[in-house]
Amino acid sequence: MLITSRKSWELSDADATPEAVYRDRRRFLKLGVGLAAGMAAGPLFAPRSGLAAPSENKIKDILQSKYRILEKATERDKFLNYTNFYEFATSRDQIVERAEAFATRPWTVEVAGEVKHAGTYDVDDLLRPNRREERIYRHRCVETWSMIVPWVGVPLADVVKRLEPTSKARYVAFETLHDPERMPGQKRPVLEWPYVEGLRLDEALNPLTVLAVGAYGETLAPQNGAPIRLVVPWKYGFKGIKSIVRITFTETEPPTSWNRSSPDEYGFYANVNPDVSHPRWSQAKERLIGDFFKRRTLKFNGYGEEVAHLYQNMDLSKFF
Ligand SMILES: Nc1nc2c(c(=O)[nH]1)N[C@H]1C(S)=C(S)[C@@H](COP(=O)(O)O)O[C@H]1N2
Ligand SMILES: [Mo]
DSSP states (O other): OOSEEEOOOOOOOOOOHHHHHHHHHHHHTTOOOOOHHHTTGGGGGGTTTOOGGGGGBSSSOEEEEEOOEEEEEOOOOHHHHHHHHHHHSSHHHHHHHHHOOOOOOOEEEEESBBBBBBBEEEHHHHHHSOOEEEEEEEEOOOTTTTEEEEEEEEHHHHHHHHOOOOOOOOOEEEOOOTTTTSSGGGGSOOSOOSSEEEEEHHHHHSSSSSEEEEETTEEEGGGGGGOOOEETTTTGGGGGGSSEEEEEEEEEEEOHHHHHOOOOTSSSBBBBBSSSBTTTTSEEEEEEETOOSSSEOOOOGHHHHGGGGGGSOOOOOOOO
C-alpha cells in the first residue's frame, strides 16, 4: 500500500489491520468460538445472531484499499437492522422481515443509452474483472444519523470505463428493480417507482464512488441493497441507490426519486453540507449510530480533499 500524503480518512500502514490478522480473526469466529470472542475482536466481526450460515456469504480475497477512515466501524447488527429501503416498507422492522427471502440471483443489469457496450449483463459478469475492495466510509443519511461502514465493492469508474460511454454521455442514471410482488412496499405510492438516482459522469468516475456488493466482509443482505448498490460517501445516503437493475448513460441530468418527490427538500447533488439546512431541520450535526452525543457534520462528509474540485464554480446552496 502506497500512501504518500496521508488524508484524514486514511490509515497509516502501522494502523491498518494486517490482512493475515484480519483473516485469522474471521477463521477464529468461523470455528464457532462465538459471541464473546467476536466482541473481543471488535464489533466489526461480531456474528449476527439468527442469520443462517453466514460463512457462505464471506467474500474471498478482499483487497485492503487505502480508503479507510480511522474510526471503528458501526456494529454490523446495527447496519443490518437500521435501514431505509422503501420498496420493502417504511418501517425498519418490516424492511428486514420482508427483505429476508428476497432472491438476489440470478440478477441482470441492463446497460443502456450513450454507451458503446450497451446490453444486458449478469451482475457477476459485469463486475468479474475486478477484485473486491474494502472501503471503510462514513455513511450520512439526510435524516441526520450516520454510520461507519466497511463496504466491499468495485470502483464504479472501472465499470464505466469498460462500458465505454460515448462522447455525448455526461451523466449516469441508475434504476432499482420494480417488482411489487417481490418488493411489497411498491404496492403503495410512497415514491414514484422505480426508485431512480443519478450522478454526473465526473462524480461517477471519482475514485471514491463504488458499486458495493458486500459489507463487513460478506455479501450484502437484501435490506442493504443486494446484490449491487451504489455508494457515494460524500453525498447523503439516498444517493446510494439499492438493488440496481439498469444503468443508463445520458446527455442530460436524469430525474432522481427524492428530488422528484420533494424538489424543495432534496436536490440532484445532495452533497453532505452542514451549511445548507434541510427546510425542516439543520444538517449541522449528526448522530453516529451507537453514540449518545451528536457530532458536527463535515462538509462533503469529510471527503472534501477528494471531491471539492468537482464543484468549484457552483453555488452549493443553489445546487444542493
Ligand atoms: N432503492 C432504494 N435505494 C435506497 C433507499 C430506498 O428507499 N430505495 N434508501 C436510501 C437511503 S435514504 C439511505 S440512508 C440508504 C441506506 O442504506 P443502508 O440501509 O444500507 O444503510 O439507502 C438509500 N438507497
Ligand atoms: Mo437516508
